[in-house]
Amino acid sequence: MKIDEDTDLYGVVGIPLRHSLSPVMHTAAFEAYGLNAVYRAFESTNLANTVKGARAMGIRGLSVTIPYKSDIIPLLDRVDPIAEKIGAVNTVVNRDGSLVGYNTDAAGAIDALREVVDPRKKNTVILGSGGAAKAIAYGLKEQGGKVTIAARSKKAGEDLALRLNSAYITIGEIRGMRMDILINATPVGMYPQEEQLPVDLSAIRVETVMDIVYNPLETPLLKKAAALGCRTISGVRMLIFQGAEQFRLWTGLEAPVEAMETAVMKVLT
Numbered sequence: 001m002k003i004d005e006d007t008d009l010y011g012v013v014g015i016p017l018r019h020s021l022s023p024v025m026h027t028a029a030f031e032a033y034g035l036n037a038v039y040r041a042f043e044s045t046n047l048a049n050t051v052k053g054a055r056a057m058g059i060r061g062l063s064v065t066i067p068y069k070s071d072i073i074p075l076l077d078r079v080d081p082i083a084e085k086i087g088a089v090n091t092v093v094n095r096d097g098s099l100v101g102y103n104t105d106a107a108g109a110i111d112a113l114r115e116v117v118d119p120r121k122k123n124t125v126i127l128g129s130g131g132a133a134k135a136i137a138y139g140l141k142e143q144g145g146k147v148t149i150a151a152r153s154k155k156a157g158e159d160l161a162l163r164l165n166s167a168y169i170t171i172g173e174i175r176g177m178r179m180d181i182l183i184n185a186t187p188v189g190m191y192p193q194e195e196q197l198p199v200d201l202s203a204i205r206v207e208t209v210m211d212i213v214y215n216p217l218e219t220p221l222l223k224k225a226a227a228l229g230c231r232t233i234s235g236v237r238m239l240i241f242q243g244a245e246q247f248r249l250w251t252g253l254e255a256p257v258e259a260m261e262t263a264v265m266k267v268l269t
Helices: 022-033 047-057 081-086 105-114 131-142 154-164 220-227 235-251 257-268
Strands: 008-014 037-043 061-064 091-095 098-102 123-127 146-150 167-169 178-184 205-211 231-233
Touching: 008 022, 008 047, 022 037, 022 235, 022 257, 047 098, 061 235, 081 098, 081 105, 081 131, 091 235, 105 131, 105 205, 105 235, 123 131, 131 146, 131 154, 146 154, 154 167, 205 220, 205 235, 220 231, 235 257
Parallel strands: 008 037, 008 061, 123 146, 123 178, 146 167, 178 205, 205 231
Antiparallel strands: 061 091, 091 098
16 A cells, blocks of 8 residues: 555554554455555553644544553543443544544453353453453443452452442452353463463353453463363454444444454464
């Protein structure tokens, strides 16, 4: 594609970003439609300056990842009601100079779960209390699920549980529990520290395990879950589903999901 003065610029902001496959995925989506657009990674330690720069350069849209999904909210002009309820933004759309925040993580996670299990009325334990955990917990509560938050940060975990009218437990208290679904919404196990496990699966009883980490494709958690006979859900599924909704918000077009998935899987396999 030829880059010129009419090329629309999109990107992902966060730190670290060397693991991110969002550039690969969204580039494939733009190419599938022949759009004059590029998508880049903006690794930043200063979110406020990054947002200011995005405004100045007229960036059309941003994906937002660790650790900025909550921090970016006060820097935006407007936040979608669902993202406001969740307390996290993973998508920014530039609407005629006004930066609007959305959350596609919640819908993306529920869509990924539904491929394997009906999350309604299920007992789910979510590991983590960050932006992704907030979105997934909100999505599950909207489905009528029972959610328990397990986090290393007691304050963040209790705050999220209180916001959702849910229970909070420490990571250590998971031992001996029974649950329908376990979701890892932390970066534990993500490249380049892919040997780590967020929890000892052999000490709990669970039917379905989902890991939002998608690089590596099969995380240590999912390997252990499969060995124990659990149903597993890769983070790639949530990545694709939330990315498809991002593409729709940015362009108004239906996402070329097959092209996006093919591009991601080509890198991971």
